[in-house]
Amino acid sequence: MDCGITELGYVRFGVSDLAEWQEMIETLIGLEVFKEEEGSLFVRSDDHHHRFELVEDASDDLLTAGFRVAGVDEFEQIQGLLRTANVPFEAGNQELAAQRRVLDLVTLEDPAGNPLEIFHGPQVDAHKPFYPSRRMFGKFVTGDGGAGHMILKHAGLDQTYEFYRMLGMRGSVEYKFPLPDGGVADVLFMHCNSRDHTVAFGLPSKKRINHLMIEVDNLDDVFMTHELVQASQYPVQVSLGKHANDHMFSFYFTTPSGWQIEIGYAGRPATHQSEYYTRDTYGHEFNRS
Numbered sequence: 001m002d003c004g005i006t007e008l009g010y011v012r013f014g015v016s017d018l019a020e021w022q023e024m025i026e027t028l029i030g031l032e033v034f035k036e037e038e039g040s041l042f043v044r045s046d047d048h049h050h051r052f053e054l055v056e057d058a059s060d061d062l063l064t065a066g067f068r069v070a071g072v073d074e075f076e077q078i079q080g081l082l083r084t085a086n087v088p089f090e091a092g093n094q095e096l097a098a099q100r101r102v103l104d105l106v107t108l109e110d111p112a113g114n115p116l117e118i119f120h121g122p123q124v125d126a127h128k129p130f131y132p133s134r135r136m137f138g139k140f141v142t143g144d145g146g147a148g149h150m151i152l153k154h155a156g157l158d159q160t161y162e163f164y165r166m167l168g169m170r171g172s173v174e175y176k177f178p179l180p181d182g183g184v185a186d187v188l189f190m191h192c193n194s195r196d197h198t199v200a201f202g203l204p205s206k207k208r209i210n211h212l213m214i215e216v217d218n219l220d221d222v223f224m225t226h227e228l229v230q231a232s233q234y235p236v237q238v239s240l241g242k243h244a245n246d247h248m249f250s251f252y253f254t255t256p257s258g259w260q261i262e263i264g265y266a267g268r269p270a271t272h273q274s275e276y277y278t279r280d281t282y283g284h285e286f287n288r289s
């Protein structure tokens with residue numbers, strides 16, 4: 001569908017300790033952090049004004065997932081789709097649009113109550129190239145694929161599929177994980193661009209967010225970040241390994257807010273025809289300690 005979501009444009013997180021987050025990002029990940037107002041930090045991974053915003057908030061969870069559509073026409077069309085599907089949404093005013101650094105937006109919730117914003121026209125600061133907060137071998141991968149991907153909580157995979165399909169995404173269950181009790185855990189992956197998935201659902205999470213994936217274009221940055229994380233107070237939650245679906249070579253560590261960040265390299269797009277896996281290619285051992 002031409003009028004659908006094109007990328008995960010920005011994400012806002014509530015964090016209880018802004019200073020700890022800033023230090024973690026600047027020493028471990030290398031994203032650019034800057035402050036424009038009290039109680040909030042902007043985080044960049046490319047030349048957009050920001051890709052992430054950290055807001056001082058005790059939730060330590062996802063505050064808003066910002067999904068982009070291409071332009072004015074697509075923005076009008078997707079509001080028509082929401083009306084047809086009887087999904088309640090609110091038009092954002094100019095004050096909110098200015099806060100988000102976008103031309104226009106609407107606010108809504110997905111079936112699980114995850115707060116979403118659909119927008120067009122992000123502020124791109126072409127005059128202000130990305131400047132990493134620590135040494136990097138390469139850079140972060142955004143471009144056509146947007147800011148990254150997230151796994152979020154869901155309220156049933158069928159209605160989750162219907163909702164994100166309505167917004168223009170495609171996808172399917174890509175993993176059926178055997179469970180110790182003999183059952184099977186299905187994980188649903190939805191894509192809208194060059195990433196295998198932009199959102200996925202089905203991993204257990206007490207919070208709205210299970211993890212955020214940020215991609216780098218140089219394998220050395222995965223290993224350097226991994227070494228820095230191992231020497232830090234933040235535990236590696238999933239060891240180095242390769243996913244069977246998006247081919248991402250990655251590891252996961254626990255953020256100061258308790259959810260995970262995945263640092264990935266060499267992800268591939270979704271397969272043209274759906275397929276599923278029962279385990280990863282190698283590695284990705286879960287830390288149960």
Ligand SMILES: [Fe+2]
Binds near residue numbers: 149211213262
């Ligand atoms: Fe991931």
